[in-house]
Amino acid sequence: MTKSSINIIPKPTSLKSSGSSFDLLSINGIYIENNSTDEKEIAEIFQNYLRPLKKLKIEHSTHDVKNKINISLNPKHNLKEESYKLKIDDEKSVTLKASSKSGLFYGFQSFRQLCDPDLEKKIKPNNTAIPSCDIIDTPSFSYRGMHLDVSRHFFDIEFVKTYIDMIALHKMNVFHWHLTDDNGWRIEIKKYPLLTEKSAWRVDRRHEPWKEQSPANPEEQATYGGFYTQEEIKDVVAYAKKRNIMIIPEIEMPGHTSEVFAAYPELSCNNKYIPVNPGSYWPNIDIFCAGNDAVFSFLRDVLEEVSLLFPGPYIHIGGDEAEKTNWEKCEKCQNRIKEKNLKNEHELQSWFIKEIEKFILSKNKKLIGWDEILEGGLAKSATVMSWRGFQGGIQSAKSGHDVIMCPVSHCYFDYYQSNPENAPAAAFGGMTTLKTVYSFDPIPKELNSNNSKHILGGQGNLWTEYVQTPKIAQYRVLPRMTALSEVLWSGPKKYTYEDFYLRLQDLQKRFDKLNWTYADGSFEVNINSVQDNQQSPVLVSLSSEHPGKPIYYTTNKDQPDQGSKIFYKNFPITKTTTIKAVIPKPDGTLSAVSKKTFYFHKAMGKTVNYITKYVKKYSGAGEQNLIDGLIGTTNHNDGYWQGWEKINMEILVDLQQSTKVNTIICGFLESHRSWIFLPEIVEISFSSDGERFINKKSYVLEDGEHYSDPNRKEVIFNELNQSARYILIKAVNKEICPNWHAGSGGKAWVFSDEIVIE
Ligand code: ACM
Ligand code: ZN
Secondary structure, eight states: OOOOOOOOSSOOSEEEEEEEEEEGGGOOOEEESSOOHHHHHHHHHHHHHHTTTOOOOEEEOSSOOTTSEEEEEOGGGOOOTTOEEEEEETTTEEEEEESSHHHHHHHHHHHHHHSOGGGGGTSOOSOOEEEEEEEEEOOSOSEEEEEEEOSSSOOOHHHHHHHHHHHHHTTOOEEEEEOEETTEEOBOOTTOTHHHHTTTEEOOOTTSOGGGOOOOOTTOOOOEEOOBOHHHHHHHHHHHHHTTOEEEEEEEESSSOGGGGGTOGGGBTTOOOOOOOSSOOSSOOOOBOTTOHHHHHHHHHHHHHHHHHOOSSEEEEEOOSOOOHHHHHOHHHHHHHHHTTOOSHHHHHHHHHHHHHHHHHHTTOEEEEEGGGGTTOOOTTOEEEEOSOSHHHHHHHHTTOOEEEOOHHHHBTTEESSOGGGOSSOOEEEEOOHHHHHTOOSSOTTSOHHHHTTEEEEEEBOOOTTOOSHHHHHHHHTTHHHHHHHHHHHOTTSSOHHHHHHHHHHHHHHHHHHTOOOOOOOOOOEEEEEEOTTTSSEEEEEEOSSTTSOOEEESSSOOOOTTSEEOOSOEEOSSOEEEEEEOBOTTSOBOOOEEEEEOOOTTTTSEEEESSOOOGGGBTTGGGGGGSSOOOOSOTTSSSOEEEESSOEEEEEEEEEEEEEOOEEEEEEEBGGGTBOOOSEEEEEEESSSSSOEEEEEEEOOOOSTTOOOEEEEEEEOOOOEEEEEEEEEEOOOOBOOTTSTTTTSBOEEEEEEEEEO
16 A cells, blocks of 8 residues: 555645545445435445445445445535535545535545546556545636537547546536537437538548648538437436536527538528538638528527527527628628618627527527627627637626636637647647646636626637547647646636646546547747846746756757756856757657747846837737847747737837947838738937937838738848937837738737847
């Protein structure tokens, strides 16, 4: 019998440990206090889990007994929904108390994580010791969700159940089932059999990259797809219920619905048959006609059947990314706008959603939708899923609506989790690392305590354009959902990433036994600077997502390896220096080399006063960003760029004493697809007192080739031969996207990464 440490994820609210341990073999039965079916059901979960050790009998007993697992579900424990107390006693008993069945279930999930992972494989472990401890545990957020898109790729019932098992182990309690989308309809609707005969199937183009899949040829057989029968759905709903998981079904509308028109073309604006689409085409303009009453009869019929299948309180109606081009041209849609006195197509969408809301409320259900349902006016009872960022959620919570936070920045698990160059398979564009997920706080600072109670929790989303198989699905979400589960259960920013990471190593052993695939995370060394006025203008800081692993680095341009210097603490530089760094991977090989050049210059470690402020989302390294010696890549999201939206960038560099300046180099980004343009003009001027500015110089820029790949541009002012303490720098924003651009009239951005002063 050996002693084990306690590494539960999500970390319990309170955990006391005596340091001693308890032998599972000393248990000889399970006692339930009230002989209720709920207690019995949980007792059976313990019984099954421990069967490889012993066959334990379940019996009724009104008081705790030694050598037993004592289970009590009783309101008198006065524990909140989902909360529990678990005591593993040196006196050789296990007691689990809760005032809700869900609390008992989560008590089991913690107990499970105390046991040797071999039990996950249903084999007798060599180690039968578990640590003695006393746990009191309660979740921070009531909504802890995971989403799965089964339209872009189809996942069978077996995997859906595994996904639910994954959710349960993490003490999460919502499964958002994205059942319909452009690439396939996945739920049997008895009244509309063509949805599963036709809309569930597409031509098989899995050998082609998602965005390049060629359209169906006329007469070509649609062979890829699938759907769930209503019997299968009932089975999954029951499976989830046993695991305290509510299922939210999503039926998309008015957009992301082109697959419906393979079966019922009359429901689109132009009444046109379209085969179910393999891959993406974007924007997808084939959406439900908002002027056709038949659309609403169809949707009411569909939602009627959906509401009977799913006992939970919510129905998700999508609402995202509905491209309104056809509505602008459609006579029926335009008539509806007139008839209902609506201003535009946004109000038409809002009217659409409110029509559906009436029906959903009549079924005693609640409507939930993506944050686009805010546009044109939010339906009164709606709960909003904020995905495009935090803003939709903030606005909704302020107006008294419930909100689920799932911003792309922290919760999109279809994104890369490490540098795309080193990732094993193509993913969706962005990058959300494990550390980023762990830093997620569902409650933005903009909300006061009154509004923030509307933030019910958060959710991880798995869109499956780039997820072809169950193994890839697991690889994408594990362990990012593990980090999310701790944010949502234990509370955001409660524990350090390092503490979480240590416990994760243990949980991953359990994933191995369960045969669940997971990602190793990012093996990139992050190279950053921290300000330090004492030793040197800036210090170099190296970190990774794998605390405890050595970071090998060089400063002389050599390739780093196990023989290179090991990073222990932040170090100074005194000249322009290229840092290269690696860490070892689990297989013993070294990570790809991270490389960053520090430009040593006269403004480093000095101050920048922001006359106009960058947007918080694009803060780079904060107030030091422009003079920290570090430049960005061509990815505006890489953490080295600051962005100004619709306003000029205007800053005052304070060199703190009169300084001879010869050259100023200003770095800007041009990334047309992200609405980022070069400034029209860059102006500099100098001052000794910060008030009177002289010797203004300007530099006029022109746009590069339209939509060329993102590029970094340096604006260089040479031979200045100027002594000054203050330098005023202004980069003039176009303010709005130019006529040639897809965002014409929309807000234009200026992005800057560094102002080198020499
Ligand atoms: C979404 O990602 N379109 C909700
Ligand atoms: Zn129409």
